[in-house]
Amino acid sequence: MKRIYLARDITQAHLVVNLLEQQLIPAKIENSHQASGLGELAVSYPEVWVVREADAKRARSAIDAFEALGRATADDIACPNCEELNPANFDLCWACSADLE
Numbered sequence: 001m002k003r004i005y006l007a008r009d010i011t012q013a014h015l016v017v018n019l020l021e022q023q024l025i026p027a028k029i030e031n032s033h034q035a036s037g038l039g040e041l042a043v044s045y046p047e048v049w050v051v052r053e054a055d056a057k058r059a060r061s062a063i064d065a066f067e068a069l070g071r072a073t074a075d076d077i078a079c080p081n082c083e084e085l086n087p088a089n090f091d092l093c094w095a096c097s098a099d100l101e
């Protein structure tokens with residue numbers, strides 16, 4: 001199992017999983033609960049994981065191609081450290097925890 005993508009919401013996570021399945025890459029969504037109960041409002045974003053680590057590179061390029069299509073409306077911030085894309089409201093990179101300027 002390897003985390004490949006952090007989605008903005010569950011809909012986007014499902015889109016990415018479908019995209020990967022079209023490429024015959026088994027993937028699943030983790031951390032998809034919107035609230036964790038007991039009045040605790042966890043800010044959690046659904047993560048997409050590939051089941052086989054060997055698929056990670058192929059999955060990444062499929063997602064890159066997918067994101068390039070939607071680039072016109074995307075407001076993602078590219079991490080200055082690792083170049084991973086982060087949602088505009090993130091302060092720290094989800095992949096490497098670098099400060100997003």
Ligand SMILES: [Zn+2]
Nearest residue numbers: 079082093096
């Ligand atoms: Zn980073």
